Amino acid sequence: MAKNVPARVCIGCLERKDKKELIRIVRVSEGIYEADVTGKKNGRGAYICKNAECLNLAFKKKGLERSFKESIPEEVVMKLKGEIESLG
Numbered sequence: 218m219a220k221n222v223p224a225r226v227c228i229g230c231l232e233r234k235d236k237k238e239l240i241r242i243v244r245v246s247e248g249i250y251e252a253d254v255t256g257k258k259n260g261r262g263a264y265i266c267k268n269a270e271c272l273n274l275a276f277k278k279k280g281l282e283r284s285f286k287e288s289i290p291e292e293v294v295m296k297l298k299g300e301i302e303s304l305g
């Protein structure tokens with residue numbers, strides 16, 4: 218049975234990908250961001266490839282700022298990078 222796989226755009230490389238290949242970054246509260254491993258966290262979210270390079274790109278191109286409409290401190294990006302890298 219053919220099933221439509223939802224596609225999302227990575228905020229780093231801006232490529233359209235299968236949702237399963239991406240990780241959702243969720244704004245939990247003001248200035249607090251988490252990589253949503255379960256896909257069930259509430260809050261505004263953005264999708265990114267599961268690699269640190271795309272996170273670097275998103276940081277450089279202000280993709281995170283654009284998605285969340287607030288400035289994202291570098292330490293938040295570093296924390297997210299750690300979370301994404303730990304996913305393997």
Ligand SMILES: [Zn+2]
Nearest residue numbers: 227230266271
């Ligand atoms: Zn990407």
